[in-house]
Amino acid sequence: MPHPFLHAFSPAGKDEADYIQIVSAKGSTLTDSDGNDYIDGLASLWYCQIGYGREEMADAIATQVRQLSAYNTFDPFTNAPAARAAEMIAERSPLDGGRVFLSCSGSEAVDTALKIARQFCLRTSGESRRVIIRRTNGYHGTNAFGTAAQGIELNREGWGDLVPHFVEVPNDDIEAMASVFAELGDQVAAVISEPIQGAGGGFPPPEGYHEATRRLCDQHGALMIADEVITGFGRTGNWFGSQTFGVVPDMITFAKGATSGYQPLSGVIVSAEICENLSEPGFMLRTGYTYSGHPTAAAACVKNLEIMTEEGLVERSVHVGEKLYEGLEALAADGLISSHRGGGAVRAAVLDRPSMGVRNEMLRRGVVVRPINNVLAMCPPLVITDDEIGRIIDTMAEALRAVPE
Numbered sequence: 001m002p003h004p005f006l007h008a009f010s011p012a013g014k015d016e017a018d019y020i021q022i023v024s025a026k027g028s029t030l031t032d033s034d035g036n037d038y039i040d041g042l043a044s045l046w047y048c049q050i051g052y053g054r055e056e057m058a059d060a061i062a063t064q065v066r067q068l069s070a071y072n073t074f075d076p077f078t079n080a081p082a083a084r085a086a087e088m089i090a091e092r093s094p095l096d097g098g099r100v101f102l103s104c105s106g107s108e109a110v111d112t113a114l115k116i117a118r119q120f121c122l123r124t125s126g127e128s129r130r131v132i133i134r135r136t137n138g139y140h141g142t143n144a145f146g147t148a149a150q151g152i153e154l155n156r157e158g159w160g161d162l163v164p165h166f167v168e169v170p171n172d173d174i175e176a177m178a179s180v181f182a183e184l185g186d187q188v189a190a191v192i193s194e195p196i197q198g199a200g201g202g203f204p205p206p207e208g209y210h211e212a213t214r215r216l217c218d219q220h221g222a223l224m225i226a227d228e229v230i231t232g233f234g235r236t237g238n239w240f241g242s243q244t245f246g247v248v249p250d251m252i253t254f255a256k257g258a259t260s261g262y263q264p265l266s267g268v269i270v271s272a273e274i275c276e277n278l279s280e281p282g283f284m285l286r287t288g289y290t291y292s293g294h295p296t297a298a299a300a301c302v303k304n305l306e307i308m309t310e311e312g313l314v315e316r317s318v319h320v321g322e323k324l325y326e327g328l329e330a331l332a333a334d335g336l337i338s339s340h341r342g343g344g345a346v347r348a349a350v351l352d353r354p355s356m357g358v359r360n361e362m363l364r365r366g367v368v369v370r371p372i373n374n375v376l377a378m379c380p381p382l383v384i385t386d387d388e389i390g391r392i393i394d395t396m397a398e399a400l401r402a403v404p405e
Helices: 055-068 080-092 106-128 144-149 174-187 209-220 272-278 295-310 313-333 356-364 386-402
Strands: 022-026 029-032 037-040 099-103 131-135 166-169 188-193 223-227 251-254 266-270 339-343 346-350 370-372 375-378
Touching: 037 386, 055 295, 080 099, 080 266, 080 295, 099 106, 106 144, 106 174, 106 188, 106 223, 106 251, 106 266, 106 272, 131 174, 166 174, 174 188, 174 209, 188 209, 209 223, 295 313, 313 339, 313 346, 313 386, 356 370, 356 375, 356 386
Parallel strands: 131 166, 131 188, 188 223, 223 251
Antiparallel strands: 022 029, 029 037, 099 266, 251 266, 339 346, 346 375, 370 375
């Protein structure tokens, strides 16, 4: 009889005993139940900015649990950690006067942003604006709205037509997006786009792409939603990837790095213009989650942002990205990889073959990266040392030589 634990994004028939059981972690190093150590080149799933085992995080979480572990923030309730977390996130964002809606996962954040987009357009333009433009290779979580918003076809297959009114454009073709606007301009509610596409394969945007998207949205009265679940909180050398690319979206989704994974927390930064419309007398925002503004998760966010600020981890991400770039350049020069791409501390090695076998060999040698088709993706903790980055690159080279093409 199969084990009761049904894993995410995994073969449903795989035996629990065949998984690697992680039992502890410190800094950028993981340890499994057999005593093997691994350099975590992916920060678990693109999120552990400050590294594992931080005592100050444990203390902040424990203190909050003892004082107020949890309580809802539906009207008329609030709590100080949630309010402070929202303030700190808004202060670091490019949205002047923006407000922060809190949830638990990136998928919830995306669904909330798309619902708010539909609500805002309904209130300002009527029923006509329903179309959402998505980009090929975009990843926007796995709730119903986010699954429909994905530009990864395999992740949409098998679920049926979850949410209608999506139009997909190639991820690197701004003219294709312009053509959609030319045809459907007054029907487009929003464009949803990652500053750097992470789970889809580490794709950076073509030069000027996001600026052009902003112009198209402005010209046609559509909203621009930046999905920063991966790129938020220091991954690209700024607090948000939108700042790195010089654009101000109407909404920004975030999660992952907001707490470095110490507690589940996500949300949406909503522009002042949208909030002003939704703040009209008599209107109630009828969306939210049981754990929206969860005080323990919010306390983890506050402490995480304090650590990142005090230790200069946003600035350090530039250095981490440069060291990964240098290592990948050396692998390409040696002919071991076809090319590489990415931005900031989100990088991907492009192989001339499927990447799963190479990933498995790297695991055997004690390094974690993410296989995506013919790509090995990296997004390490921002506290990773230069020596640990060197080990990631050296192990990749060893694995590429060891695994037959």
